[in-house]
Amino acid sequence: xxxxxxxxxxxxxxxxxxxxxxxxxxxxxxxxxxxxxxxxxxxxxxxxxxxxxxxxxxxxxxxxxxxxxxxxxxxxxxxxxxxxxxxxxxxxxxxxxxxxxxxxxxxxxxxxxxxxxxxxxxxxxxxxxxxxxxxxxxxxxxxxxxxxxxxxxxxxxxxxxxxxxxxxxxxxxxxxxxxxxxxxxxxxxxxxxxxxxxxxxxxxxxxxxxxxxxxxxxxxxxxxxxxxxxxxxxxxxxxxxxxxxxxxxxxxxxxxxxxxxxxxxxxxxxxxxxxxxxxxxxxxxxxxxxxxxxxxxxxxxxxxxxxxxxxxxxxxxxxxxxxxxxxxx
Numbered sequence: 001x002x003x004x005x006x007x008x009x010x011x012x013x014x015x016x017x018x019x020x021x022x023x024x025x026x027x028x029x030x031x032x033x034x035x036x037x038x039x040x041x042x043x044x045x046x047x048x049x050x051x052x053x054x055x056x057x058x059x060x061x062x063x064x065x066x067x068x069x070x071x072x073x074x075x076x077x078x079x080x081x082x083x084x085x086x087x088x089x090x091x092x093x094x095x096x097x098x099x100x101x102x103x104x105x106x107x108x109x110x111x112x113x114x115x116x117x118x119x120x121x122x123x124x125x126x127x128x129x130x131x132x133x134x135x136x137x138x139x140x141x142x143x144x145x146x147x148x149x150x151x152x153x154x155x156x157x158x159x160x161x162x163x164x165x166x167x168x169x170x171x172x173x174x175x176x177x178x179x180x181x182x183x184x185x186x187x188x189x190x191x192x193x194x195x196x197x198x199x200x201x202x203x204x205x206x207x208x209x210x211x212x213x214x215x216x217x218x219x220x221x222x223x224x225x226x227x228x229x230x231x232x233x234x235x236x237x238x239x240x241x242x243x244x245x246x247x248x249x250x251x252x253x254x255x256x257x258x259x260x261x262x263x264x265x266x267x268x269x270x271x272x273x274x275x276x277x278x279x280x281x282x283x284x285x286x287x288x289x290x291x292x293x294x295x296x297x298x299x300x301x302x303x304x305x306x307x308x309x310x311x312x313x314x315x316x317x318x319x320x321x322x323x324x325x326x327x328x329x
Contacts, residue, residue, distance in 0.1 A: 238268020267300025
């Protein structure tokens with residue numbers, strides 16, 4: 001089987017973090033997005049780009065390394081988080097690993113993502129691995145809390161061992177066009193994160209227009225974001241390809257202008273292998289193979305891994321198994 005598409009997850013990379021740049025309001029105001037053009041372009045992805053057989057298996061193994069394995073439910077418990085971390089340690093059944101001959105690839109998800117309350121639990125459960133813990137902070141999912149409270153939450157998550165912080169912006173700042181306020185807030189969040197990487201969640205389904213999405217993406221990158229992320233997963237409209245295309249093109253423009261590589265994370269509703277492959281194809285076409293690495297691309301997902309495991313079993317046996325045969329949480 002040709003699995004050259006797959007690299008070892010978490011292997012050391014040389015990556016310059018985004019230091020942040022002064023807010024350029026003229027640049028922000030000049031930003032425009034053509035929704036119709038983006039929708040036409042996005043509609044071609046699933047139709048033109050497909051992979052089959054052993055190549056599909058290779059892409060799906062790669063996709064596992066992009067997953068932020070997530071539980072963000074009101075009924076989360078330490079036990080559930082521990083089970084999620086056990087799955088992160090062993091994302092595939094041993095018979096699938098042996099059948100595909102990929103035991104030497106050390107395939108693991110990009111991170112485990114939890115509420116602040118469970119950061120210590122996840123850090124302990126993942127001890128001895130290279131899998132980082134990501135915490136959602138700043139009054140997730142709405143972002144409506146006093147500024148000082150949000151800063152303290154970030155600092156507490158970092159102190160508990162989180163290596164990545166997923167913050168949420170106040171959508172009202174975008175809807176009012178108050179770009180200075182958004183810049184100042186994200187800049188302060190970036191400082192509070194310290195060495196932990198910051199992913200800025202835009203809540204794109206609540207920003208009204210793709211131009212607003214593009215402007216918010218640009219402001220967050222100017223403020224020092226390491227990743228820009230679509231959604232909390234709690235909005236009525238979460239990640240989709242046209243919105244992703246708008247954000248990815250802002251990443252490309254920002255890289256062209258500054259030389260800094262910003263990561264991208266679609267989240268919410270990405271639950272099937274087919275959808276994951278569409279997003280990977282979009283990244284490959286718009287940003288190139290280089291961006292298909294865990295430090296530059298992630299999925300926010302809770303059930304995606306189950307479907308990937310089903311597809312990989314089908315690759316081996318020619319049959320689809322029931323979801324419950326794939327051990328999860």
